[in-house]
Amino acid sequence: MLKVTDLSVAYGSITALRGISFEITEGEVVAVIGPNGAGKSTLLLSIAGVLKPRSGRIEFAGRNITGKQAEALVSEGISLVPEGRHIFGSLTVAENLALGATVRRDRQAIASDIDRVLAMFPVLKDRYRQRANKLSGGEQQMLALGRAMLARPRLLLLDEPSLGLAPLIVNQVYQSIMDLRQSGVTVLVVEQNVTRALAVADRTYVLSFGAIAMSGRSTELAGTAAFDTAYFGVSREVEQE
Ligand SMILES: Nc1ncnc2c1ncn2[C@@H]1O[C@H](COP(=O)(O)OP(=O)(O)O)[C@@H](O)[C@H]1O
């Protein structure tokens, strides 16, 4: 479904990703974990077409999408839930959800997809006509997920969905990610929250200073010394900076 080959991305003279390669098979949930500044958001923004890579190649469903515009990629089935959610606070829940479907023309199917999203997140139904800035952080995350679903994505990119949320709310958000996977969506989630990422993902990549330090099946990585060194070693160094 997604094949990233030797991807490098820079902000001016700052190199954020250094020759990243990885693949995601259709139907998989894959996590990329790494400490703050590792390059996780840069990776998702590059796949979503928001950032232009310096070099390397990104293929989606067998087609080269390197350098394609973000809007075009939404139409092709790539949906990003950005870090910090980026919902429109002055718009209602209904309006925010409708924005997710702007690339679509199939009015009737949109209406039934909205019903599906509201069934998945009943709290959004209760608050359907309220302004989004009245929602709690967890509700806003659910709205951001729902909005992304309304583009009918084949690949969903989630940037730190647990960020800033209380553990109980994180449970709900992660339960909904599991539900999405049941519905057949392929998911790439980036997280600093190692426990959550390992629990939800079939496979996990550890990103450190813009490069992949380690990868494997999540069940096999968890608790191994090499994994602790790859993730926590780096995270301690970063904390000390
Ligand atoms: N707009 C930007 N301009 C310059 N440097 C940036 C910008 N965004 C991110 N960076 C740098 O790129 C690196 C990776 O950042 P980012 O992808 O946001 O990491 P993460 O999401 O893992 O915290 C960091 O060193 C960060 O400082």
Ligand SMILES: [Mg+2]
């Ligand atoms: Mg980030």
